[in-house]
Amino acid sequence: MGNKQTVFTHEQLEAYQDNPFRQRIAQVFSEDGDGHMTLDNFLDMFSVMSEMAPRDLKAYYAFKIYDFNEDDYICMWDLEQTVTKLTRGELSAEEVSLVCEKVLDEADGDHDGRLSLDDFQNMILRAPDFLSTFHIRI
Amino acid sequence: MAADMARSLTFLLNVPETPEDQGPEPSPYDESEMHDSFHQLIQEQSLWAAEEGLELQQLGSGASGSDHQALLGPEGTLAHSSATLRILASMPSRTIGRSRGAIISQYYNRTVRLRRRTSRPQLGHLGRSARPSLRLYDLELDSTALEEEEKRVLLVKELQGLTVAQRDHMLRAMPLSLAEKRCLREETRTPRGRQGRRGLPSCCNRFRYACVLALHDLGLGLLSVLQVLTPWRYALKQIGGQFGSSVLSYFLFLKTLLAFNALLLLPLLAFIVGVQAAFPPPPLGPVPNFTGLELLTGAGRFTDTVMYYGYYSNATLNQLCAAPLDGGQCTPEASSLPYNMPLAYLFTVGVAFFVTCITLVYSMSHSFGESYRVGSTSGAHAITVFCSWDHKVTQKWASRLQHDNIRTRLKELLAEWRLRRAPSSVCGRMRQLAVLGLVWLLCLAVTLGSTVAVYTFSEFMIKSPESTEREGALLALPLVVCLLNLVAPYLYRGLAALEWHDSPVLEVYVAICRNLILKMVILGILCYHWLGRRVGAVKDQCWENFVGQELYRFLVMDFSFTLLDTLFGELVWRLISEKLRRGKPEFDIARNVLELIYGQTLTWLGVLFSPLLPALQIIKLVLLFYVKKMSLTANCQAPRRPWLASQMNTVFISLLCFPSFLGAAIFLCYAIWQVKPSSLCGPFRTLDTMYEAGKVWVRRLEKAGPRVSWLPWIHRNLVENTFPIYLVSALLLAMIYLNIQVVKGQRKVICLLKEQISNEGEDKIFLINKLRSVYERKEKSRIGRTHEDATSPAVLTDDRDT
Numbered sequence: 001m002g003n004k005q006t007v008f009t010h011e012q013l014e015a016y017q018d019n020p021f022r023q024r025i026a027q028v029f030s031e032d033g034d035g036h037m038t039l040d041n042f043l044d045m046f047s048v049m050s051e052m053a054p055r056d057l058k059a060y061y062a063f064k065i066y067d068f069n070e071d072d073y074i075c076m077w078d079l080e081q082t083v084t085k086l087t088r089g090e091l092s093a094e095e096v097s098l099v100c101e102k103v104l105d106e107a108d109g110d111h112d113g114r115l116s117l118d119d120f121q122n123m124i125l126r127a128p129d130f131l132s133t134f135h136i137r138i
Numbered sequence: 139m140a141a142d143m144a145r146s147l148t149f150l151l152n153v154p155e156t157p158e159d160q161g162p163e164p165s166p167y168d169e170s171e172m173h174d175s176f177h178q179l180i181q182e183q184s185l186w187a188a189e190e191g192l193e194l195q196q197l198g199s200g201a202s203g204s205d206h207q208a209l210l211g212p213e214g215t216l217a218h219s220s221a222t223l224r225i226l227a228s229m230p231s232r233t234i235g236r237s238r239g240a241i242i243s244q245y246y247n248r249t250v251r252l253r254r255r256t257s258r259p260q261l262g263h264l265g266r267s268a269r270p271s272l273r274l275y276d277l278e279l280d281s282t283a284l285e286e287e288e289k290r291v292l293l294v295k296e297l298q299g300l301t302v303a304q305r306d307h308m309l310r311a312m313p314l315s316l317a318e319k320r321c322l323r324e325e326t327r328t329p330r331g332r333q334g335r336r337g338l339p340s341c342c343n344r345f346r347y348a349c350v351l352a353l354h355d356l357g358l359g360l361l362s363v364l365q366v367l368t369p370w371r372y373a374l375k376q377i378g379g380q381f382g383s384s385v386l387s388y389f390l391f392l393k394t395l396l397a398f399n400a401l402l403l404l405p406l407l408a409f410i411v412g413v414q415a416a417f418p419p420p421p422l423g424p425v426p427n428f429t430g431l432e433l434l435t436g437a438g439r440f441t442d443t444v445m446y447y448g449y450y451s452n453a454t455l456n457q458l459c460a461a462p463l464d465g466g467q468c469t470p471e472a473s474s475l476p477y478n479m480p481l482a483y484l485f486t487v488g489v490a491f492f493v494t495c496i497t498l499v500y501s502m503s504h505s506f507g508e509s510y511r512v513g514s515t516s517g518a519h520a521i522t523v524f525c526s527w528d529h530k531v532t533q534k535w536a537s538r539l540q541h542d543n544i545r546t547r548l549k550e551l552l553a554e555w556r557l558r559r560a561p562s563s564v565c566g567r568m569r570q571l572a573v574l575g576l577v578w579l580l581c582l583a584v585t586l587g588s589t590v591a592v593y594t595f596s597e598f599m600i601k602s603p604e605s606t607e608r609e610g611a612l613l614a615l616p617l618v619v620c621l622l623n624l625v626a627p628y629l630y631r632g633l634a635a636l637e638w639h640d641s642p643v644l645e646v647y648v649a650i651c652r653n654l655i656l657k658m659v660i661l662g663i664l665c666y667h668w669l670g671r672r673v674g675a676v677k678d679q680c681w682e683n684f685v686g687q688e689l690y691r692f693l694v695m696d697f698s699f700t701l702l703d704t705l706f707g708e709l710v711w712r713l714i715s716e717k718l719r720r721g722k723p724e725f726d727i728a729r730n731v732l733e734l735i736y737g738q739t740l741t742w743l744g745v746l747f748s749p750l751l752p753a754l755q756i757i758k759l760v761l762l763f764y765v766k767k768m769s770l771t772a773n774c775q776a777p778r779r780p781w782l783a784s785q786m787n788t789v790f791i792s793l794l795c796f797p798s799f800l801g802a803a804i805f806l807c808y809a810i811w812q813v814k815p816s817s818l819c820g821p822f823r824t825l826d827t828m829y830e831a832g833k834v835w836v837r838r839l840e841k842a843g844p845r846v847s848w849l850p851w852i853h854r855n856l857v858e859n860t861f862p863i864y865l866v867s868a869l870l871l872a873m874i875y876l877n878i879q880v881v882k883g884q885r886k887v888i889c890l891l892k893e894q895i896s897n898e899g900e901d902k903i904f905l906i907n908k909l910r911s912v913y914e915r916k917e918k919s920r921i922g923r924t925h926e927d928a929t930s931p932a933v934l935t936d937d938r939d940t
Contacts, residue, residue, distance in 0.1 A: 018537035019529060044315050049529065053310070060313045066524065083523060087545040099519060099548055102555070106517040109892060110899025123520050128509040128785065130525040132383045137375040137530055 020085040021065055028064045049136040058134050059124040063117050074115040076100055222910050242289045245312050249296040252304060290322075297326045302354050327351065369393070373767060379532040381725070381776045382540065384786075386530075388727050388734075389763065391790055394501075395738055396759050401497065402490050402745065403752040409486040410749050411444050413477055417455045435612050436690035445690075447682040447747045448819035454478045480821040480831040484810070487746055491803060494742075498795045505788040522547055536776070543778060570638070577637045584629055585656045588622045592660055596667040600675045615688075616695035619660060623736070624699055626656050627729055650728050650789070657736050658797050665743070665805050669813055680819040682747045689744030689751065696737055697758050704769045712773040725774040730766070731790050735798050742802035746809055 019025070026035040029045040037045070047053060048061050064070075068078045079100040083091065091099070107115055107123040115123075124130050297305050305326060309319050370393070378386040422442055432438045436445070443449055455477040526544055531537050595618050599611075630652050639645045668685045676684055711723045741755040810829050815822040822828045840850045856862050 018534045019531075020527070020541075040315060040317050047316055054307075057311050057313055062524065079523070083548070086523065086527060086541070087548065088541045090541075090545050091548065095549070095552060098552060099523065102519040102551075103523050107520040109895040110902065111896055112899045112903060120524075123517055123524065126511050126517055127521045127525045128511075129383075129521070131508075133525055133528045133530075135530060137378055 020088070024065045024068065028061060033070075046136065046138060049134065050138065051135060055124065055131060056121065058131065059121045060117070062124070062130075062134055063120045066120075072117070074120065076104070076114070079103055221913050222906070225909065226906070241313060242286065242293050245308065246289060246293040246296055249293065249300065249308055252308070253296065253299050294322060294325045297322065302350055306354075370763065373763075375530075377767065377770070378530040380536050381770065381774075382528045382531050382536065384727060385725050385770065385776055387787055387790075388725075388730055389767070391731055391787070392734060392759055392763055392766075394791075395734060395794075396756060398494060398497070398738070399741065399752045399756050399759070402494055402741075403756065405486050405490045405493075406745070406749045406752065409482050410450070413455060413482070414450050414479070415444050417451075417477075419449065419451045431609055434691070434694055435609050436687040436694070437609055437612065441683060441687070445748055445750045446686045447749075447821075448680040450483060450821045451479050452821045452823050478835070480825075481835050483821045484828060484831050487749075487806070490745070491742075491806065495799065495803070498791070498799055502788070502791045502795050505791050509785050509788045518551055519548075522551065539776060543776075546778065573637050577633050580633050581630055581652050582655075584626055585652075585659055588626055588656060589659050589663055591622065592619060592663050593667075596664070596671070600671055612687075613691060613695065616691045619664070619692070620695050620699040622660065623657065623696075624703060627653050630656075646728055647789075650732065650793075653729065653732050654793065654797065657732065657739075658801065661736075661739060661743075661801065665801075669805070669809060673813060676816075678818070680816050682816060682820055686744060686747030686751075689740055690748060690754065692740050693737065693744075693751070693754060693758065696733075696740065697762070700733060700762065701765060704765055708769045708773040722773060722775040724777045725770055727777060727786075732793075735790070735794055738794065739798040739802055742799060743805055746806055 023035060025045065026037060027033055029041050029048075030037045031041055048057060063074065066074050066078060066082055068081045069075075076097075080096055083096050083099050087096075104113065104115070107119050109119045109122060110116070297308065300308065305323075309323055312319060312322075314322075370389075374386060374389060374393075377389055425442070426438050428439045432440050440446070441448070456475055522544065526547070528540060531540055592615075596615060599615055630649065634645065634649060639648070668688065672684060673681050708723055715721060715723060737755065737758065741751050744751045811827060813828075814826060815828055817823050822831055825831060825834070836850050836853045839846050
């Protein structure tokens with residue numbers, strides 16, 4: 001954001017909001033889970049998305065963000081939602097389910113068909129880019 | 139059937155009697171343990187056809203054997219009963235992520251484990267934990283469960299036992315809100331009251347504690363101030379927001395190089411340049427006029443200045459002699475501080491290089507440790523889905539580009555997978571290898587051609603007499619080298635279009651490899667030309683000055699060519715591609731980073747002969763930052779290829795360390811140990827080699843007396859003697875071999891653990907199935923009993939009537 005402006009037009013704000021997970025991020029960090037954040041929640045969000053947050057903390061919140069139905073597991077449906085949001089719906093349904101299957105093959109350690117928090121954290125350990133992408137510069 | 143069950147079950151399954159099993163009534167159990175949405179899920183269970191997240195899907199056929207048990211899917215019979223769901227809801231792997239009490243308990247355990255790191259904590263002493271399996275209690279029936287507040291008090295007590303750094307680390311990793319973490323930190327700060335010990339010891343302890351805390355706070359404050367003061371914070375944020383992490387990595391690398399140059403420049407300024415500028419030697423001759431050409435050639439007006447080696451005196455500065463010189467040594471006056479210039483020159487350059495080496499190796503190993511994992515198999519799909527969205531990107535058009543890139547990447551991964559499944563023909567592989575070999579041969583031929591061209595041109599420059607007279611002709615060799623460095627990468631890119639690789643990342647590595655070989659070979663030829671041929675050719679002049687000036691010219695020419703390349707390569711290309719409607723040119727990260735590494739190598743090569751060269755490099759890097767940023771914003775777009783930023787960072791830092799810095803260090807060592815310095819100029823003009831200045835000093839120390847005899851002893855036995863070096867090398871090799879064996883062992887352990895996790899997963903599925911069948915039977919028997927109860931009162935009343 002520019003440091004010379006203090007009031008933004010609606011178009012300018014729209015131009016800054018194309019993160020496909022913005023609703024989920026708001027839901028995860030808000031207290032009552034409906035997307036309305038207090039100042040403390042806002043600070044929490046930036047604290048977790050900052051450079052100094054440790055990897056495990058980021059992985060924990062990333063897991064919660066990708067868990068769309070909030071049942072503490074990333075199941076097939078959650079994965080399909082994630083892939084659809086990432087590609088803006090431009091992959092065919094067959095390709096989406098193929099990708100989700102391969103993700104489960106690679107990351108599911110206990111072969112129960114979904115990713116638990118431990119599976120997710122193990123997978124994040126193998127991805128050194130995670131720290132630089134799950135990061136908002138202030 | 140119940141008897142069978144009792145025989146087969148060897149554990150006591152404490153199944154709670156739940157009078158109400160369905161419906162929207164609130165559960166009698168501890169509701170705060172369950173999230174509201176999950177409770178709603180139980181209600182909607184019966185309505186939804188596709189169970190979300192609560193059913194375990196059947197595994198793909200033939201994936202891992204036929205004895206995998208799976209729960210019945212939606213096409214099977216009824217889903218879990220609510221009692222099963224309730225038990226599933228309180229599974230440890232679920233509750234830990236959910237309730238604050240569970241998080242606090244988990245971190246309490248971690249803190250306890252951290253404190254008693256030497257001994258493994260016994261299971262019986264783990265106390266209250268969120269895991270029912272460890273507490274041997276059923277979570278729902280445990281009426282004596284600690285309140286959250288008591289758990290918190292325990293956690294605070296444990297945190298107080300840690301050191302300040304460990305405590306901060308533990309607090310930082312806790313997934314609680316900031317307000318709670320602040321409260322915890324405040325509570326742990328109050329020092330523990332020491333029971334029974336009054337008076338001075340506790341006062342001292344409190345004072346020490348307060349000092350430690352104050353220092354820690356000061357450190358944190360300085361860290362935050364430093365973060366605010368880092369240069370270009372807003373610019374980097376803009377670049378990251380518009381182009382993503384990959385392009386940002388180039389600018390971060392530029393910033394790193396700036397830091398390295400500043401680290402190199404400071405000791406040189408303090409100990410060599412500043413001192414010599416304060417005590418200027420008598421001028422050698424008339425000072426030539428300043429023409430504009432000096433900025434390009436570095437000669438002329440700049441020759442006899444602090445910029446070059448030849449200006450520095452070979453005597454001891456600031457030494458005012460007390461007694462008149464009578465042919466013997468000069469005894470220094472009491473108030474003067476003699477400064478041995480040759481020694482200072484040698485030591486400062488040596489120490490600056492040593493510090494740079496340590497910093498480089500440390501950052502390389504740190505970066506390598508971040509990006510390499512033992513026993514990690516490739517999880518390209520999972521990593522692309524979960525870790526590839528860059529949250530830094532803020533502009534709409536930039537995130538649209540990211541969407542496109544991720545989609546392309548996923549399609550490519552799927553295509554690769556399909557291709558790998560299809561058997562590749564031997565003919566196809568042979569053809570691919572043949573094309574690969576051919577292209578490599580052609581690239582090596584181009585490299586060889588460039589090398590031969592540079593060599594013949596440099597020989598021509600030595601032999602032709604007018605090269606030393608006309609200043610403009612001095613620019614010919616740098617011009618030729620820069621032209622070759624500019625043209626050859628485009629040739630490589632053209633040749634690379636002929637071949638195809640299995641993975642796009644490999645293409646990037648191969649391109650980097652070829653460019654690197656070209657640059658290093660050309661630099662090698664130039665080093666031979668300077669230290670081997672020029673020294674002999676420039677007999678009655680200052681060859682070190684000449685080499686310093688050559689490197690100055692190379693740096694300046696490299697900078698001008700980079701500017702030209704940015705102008706034509708990016709601006710003109712964009713105009714052309716706009717006409718052709720092809721889209722903006724991509725920012726070629728690998729080529730730009732290699733150019734940065736090349737410039738830094740030139741700086742390191744020239745430090746010995748021109749101590750102010752790092753300053754020039756700093757100016758060049760600062761200008762380059764703004765030029766590249768402007769050109770990027772105006773002309774380019776982010777690269778389409780997936781760019782593993784952190785792996786690439788490791789590669790760049792390693793390239794900076796190994797061919798670049800190592801080559802410069804070898805050049806420096808050769809120049810110091812083997813080459814005779816010129817007898818007309820510089821701090822080493824009377825010596826055989828530059829290293830002799832150190833030897834002379836050590837000999838003087840020996841004569842000085844027994845008080846400093848340890849230094850000559852060290853020099854004689856550790857530096858000049860070769861045996862300790864062999865011993866240290868042998869020890870290092872042994873350590874490396876041991877580390878490799880340890881890593882192999884760890885890999886085996888990781889395989890075993892993965893198998894164990896898989897087996898535990900199977901156990902879990904088996905147990906859930908069994909649980910469900912137990913509940914089903916109980917349901918059936920209960921329904922059977924209610925039927926009997928419904929019919930039996932009629933019988934009873936009949937009985938009572940009669």
